[in-house]
Amino acid sequence: MAQRVLMKGNEAIAEAAIRAGCRHYFGYPITPQTEIAAYMAKKMPKIGGVFLQAESEIASINMVYGAAATGCRVMTSSSSPGISLKSEGLSYIAGSDIPALVVNVQRGGPGLGGIQPSQSDYFQATKGGGHGDYRMIVLAPASVQEMASLTIKGFNLADKYLMTSMILADGTIGQMMEPISFEEAEVETYEKPWALTGTEGKRKHNIVNSLYLQPDALEKKNFERYERYKIVEENEPMWEEYMMEDAEICVVAFGIASRVAKNAVVAARNEGIKVGLIRPITLWPFPKKALRAAADKCKSFISVELSMGQMIEDIQLATECLRPVTLCNRAGGMIPSPDQVLESIRKAQKGE
């Protein structure tokens, strides 16, 4: 096994991106993700890469758009209000069917909100913050190790499906340090015949564009895109199941909320309550099949979120509303305690 090092979650994302072959970073500082930019500023010049602090979030996402059009691995990172600003660019990148990686280390909102951890950008990430019919692959790390592994995975999936991968983390996972080991990165490479690399007079020029004024042509693009999304939904859902074998109550949580929920599940098991946890790792595609299967065995679900309840709607859809789903939440930068989650589990046990 590779040597363990202590790293902040944000730094792990940056290091993993470099290992995944990313040599282009465009960003604009915002708490709590600034360590990503700081790491890139230090490392990129040493390895022949580009670190550029743009004049704004909007500029930086459009730099990502431009670099991505050339087929190189490129990323940007920000936190909630910054991602709102980048959303126009995210829509353009989706409309052009090119790969990119975008990191959102979430903080409390709406508006400028606060700087403490949050998961209230779930809707924005999974339903599309920008305009038009599009999806992003949304990956939700729950540890510093996953900040790294999902970044590499995110680049691979983006190249494979020609779409944006978003790492949807939060202030806690971004700021905390944990031991991490960098195994040999599983970097997949894909042919990019669509990329703008210069024709050298030898081929017809490529066009990367999201403007289609003929509605039938635009419709065709949309249908083609959703055929691709269908394959992603079929092949790429990722999730973790914890103590689900005999579970009668299913807690669903991602990211930092899943860590708190795990403590509560262990405590509830010690009280003899048959409870387990499903942790979605991909929020889009949502692990619908795992949830639907759990609905056959479990009598109720609890969604633990750092928001006013956003993922809970996807749980209700995935379980076809066969079972009640209750919400255990904090918002605005607060985090539920294991005791709060335990109390929700006890209530579910009593059928409340």
Add this chain to the structure above:
Amino acid sequence: MKTTQILFAGFGGQGVLFAGKFLAYKGLVQDKQVSWLPSYGPEMRGGTANCSVILSDTPVGSPIITTPDVLVAMNLPSLQKFVNDVVPGGIIILDSTLISAKVERDDVKVFYVPATQMAKDAGYPTLANMILTGKVLKESGAAAWEGNRETLEAFIPAKKANLIDVNCQALQSGYDF
């Protein structure tokens, strides 16, 4: 199987995050499971700062500490904020130079260490945090005492290597107190 949850709390600038980082690295070199979670943002620039460190033989669940086994308080507001969260049978170590209050609980072990005064007297006035950390290692058994120098070498940058000696001395004086 042992898990120790340690909460360091004080003003920004007292080295609360650094002390926590040292303990996290102790855990790392001793092959433990570790998490280190700082408060971030305005606190780092002079407000109250705290840092949660978990050292464990089993994987760490939530990195957020709500009921610490060990509380290190470097100012009165921090003591008042967290004193009742410490688990019964837990440990409170406070800097008695800066905190004149006494802990009124009788179900925890309390150590009054005049760390700021000790640090000043010893000629390394900024290392009260490490004196208190020495005491944490002695009283909590969160990590083995041996290997402090190697641990410091693992994360203090080379250009500050001259500070390793005084850090070791500060740890020792806390341990011996």
